[in-house]
Every structure is written in C-alpha cells, then in structure tokens.
Amino acid sequence: MANEADRAQIHEETFRAASLARTKNATGPEPLVIDGQVCCANxxxxxxxxxxxxxxxxxxxxxxxxxxxxAAEKEEEKEEE
Structure with missing residues (x-):
C-alpha cells in the first residue's frame, strides 16, 4: 500500500512530466523582455x-x-482547394 511519501513522489513525477510536455509543445517565437516585462514577439x-x-x-x-x-487555417484551406 502506498504511503504518503510514495503518493507525493508520484504526484511530483506526474506534474514534472506534464510541465515538460507543455514546454516541448510550445511553439512560436521567443518572447521579448522589455523593461523587465515579458512581451509579445509580434x-x-x-x-x-x-x-x-x-x-x-x-x-x-x-x-x-x-x-x-x-492565418494558418486560411492557408490550409487554400492548399486543400
């Protein structure tokens, strides 16, 4: 039977895996840092x-x-025609 430490470890591993997956799936340009604030690259x-x-x-x-x-959806529609 899993004790509290085992459950905490499983929770941490699950959270870490989800965070890594989100990071790997992040696409697009790198954000800008302007006057200490994270800003849109566009x-x-x-x-x-x-x-x-x-x-x-x-x-x-x-x-x-x-x-x-x-814009990407419009481009895909054009390609399908």
Missing part, C-alpha cells in the same frame, strides 16, 4: 502573467496567437 505588448504560467515558453499574446492561427 506586438511588443506585455503578456499577462496567467498566460505565462499556463503556457511555459509562450512568446505571443492571445490576440497575436489567434491571428496567427486564423
């Missing part, structure tokens, strides 16, 4: 702290990321 606006914590290594703000995704 528009140079600060990236909110919550986004930085949720997506390790993110380099685009939500607006620029959505614009990039929309």
């Amino acid at each position: 528009c140079e606006e600060p990236i909110p702290e919550a986004r930085l914590k949720a997506l390790l290594g993110v380099g685009l703000c939500v607006n620029c990321a959505e614009e990039g995704e929309a």
Whole structure:
C-alpha cells in the first residue's frame, strides 16, 4: 500500500512530466523582455502573467496567437482547394 511519501513522489513525477510536455509543445517565437516585462514577439505588448504560467515558453499574446492561427487555417484551406 502506498504511503504518503510514495503518493507525493508520484504526484511530483506526474506534474514534472506534464510541465515538460507543455514546454516541448510550445511553439512560436521567443518572447521579448522589455523593461523587465515579458512581451509579445509580434506586438511588443506585455503578456499577462496567467498566460505565462499556463503556457511555459509562450512568446505571443492571445490576440497575436489567434491571428496567427486564423492565418494558418486560411492557408490550409487554400492548399486543400
């Protein structure tokens, strides 16, 4: 039967694996650092702290990321025609 230390170790290993997977899956440009703030590589606006914590290594703000995704979808549609 697993004791508290075993459960803690399993939890830590699971958390670490998930964090590494998110980091490996992060795509896009590196963020900029302007006056000590992490900023979008496209528009140079600060990236909110919550986004930085949720997506390790993110380099685009939500607006620029959505614009990039929309452009990529349009490009894929053109290629399918």
